[in-house]
Amino acid sequence: MTSLPEDKSNNEKVTFVTGNVGKLREFQEYFGHDIGKHFVNKDIDLEEIQGTPEEIIRAKLLKAREVVKGPLVVEDTSMGFHAYHLLPGPYIKHFLKSCGCQGLIDMLEGKKDKSAQALCVIGFLDSDTTKCEIFIGKCEGEISPEVRGKNNFGWDPIFIPLHERNKEKLTFAQLDIKIKNEISHRGNALKLFQSFIEQWSKKKY
Numbered sequence: 051m052t053s054l055p056e057d058k059s060n061n062e063k064v065t066f067v068t069g070n071v072g073k074l075r076e077f078q079e080y081f082g083h084d085i086g087k088h089f090v091n092k093d094i095d096l097e098e099i100q101g102t103p104e105e106i107i108r109a110k111l112l113k114a115r116e117v118v119k120g121p122l123v124v125e126d127t128s129m130g131f132h133a134y135h136l137l138p139g140p141y142i143k144h145f146l147k148s149c150g151c152q153g154l155i156d157m158l159e160g161k162k163d164k165s166a167q168a169l170c171v172i173g174f175l176d177s178d179t180t181k182c183e184i185f186i187g188k189c190e191g192e193i194s195p196e197v198r199g200k201n202n203f204g205w206d207p208i209f210i211p212l213h214e215r216n217k218e219k220l221t222f223a224q225l226d227i228k229i230k231n232e233i234s235h236r237g238n239a240l241k242l243f244q245s246f247i248e249q250w251s252k253k254k255y
């Protein structure tokens with residue numbers, strides 16, 4: 051099981067509330083050795099409301115606040131098909147659970163447009179405020195005609211990121227976690243979040 055390393059400093063850590071090991075691994079990979087300097091993990095699967103990505107992340111932060119006193123971070127990822135006006139979007143977790151990756155491919159059968167978008171929203175809430183800071187990263191892609199690859203997690207085996215670094219049109223599950231982080235929705239949101247958290251740390255300590 052993935053867990054964050056202990057840090058011996060007295061700095062207050064930001065609690066990353068997630069029950070998803072795949073996300074935690076990508077956070078770890080992204081921050082490298084600095085991960086323990088900034089974060090601890092609380093493994094809770096937070097209940098999600100229906101709504102826009104911003105509404106969902108705010109509600110997730112407030113729900114997490116009920117169990118975490120200090121600064122905290124949550125994350126919400128959605129993935130949707132342009133042919134369906136970006137649905138399933140935030141409901142992708144339930145679609146994936148019920149239909150699997152092959153079922154998602156089948157939803158696009160007969161559709162010419164196989165394009166898709168992944169969206170990662172990171173939300174941060176400090177201990178002394180109710181103001182939510184939100185960081186959004188996107189990744190455009192297309193849905194693979196078949197399930198391919200074993201790396202990473204979730205719907206990665208069917209999502210082909212459209213990026214100049216992926217000329218071979220591999221799915222996220224065929225890419226190394228490091229490359230995924232460099233071009234993915236989460237990597238793009240993490241870039242914004244990292245600049246914020248470094249400034250926040252400097253101001254705080």
Ligand SMILES: O=P(O)(O)OP(=O)(O)OP(=O)(O)OC[C@H]1O[C@@H](n2cnc3c(O)ncnc32)[C@H](O)[C@@H]1O
Nearest residue numbers: 068069070094095096125126127143203204205206
């Ligand atoms: O505890 P939390 O952080 O809420 O974790 P979750 O698994 O409930 O997370 P989401 O609702 O954000 O995720 C929606 C679905 O998309 C999947 N997912 C999230 N990020 C992904 C990624 O980068 N690649 C592939 N699948 C991903 C995830 O496993 C879920 O099935």
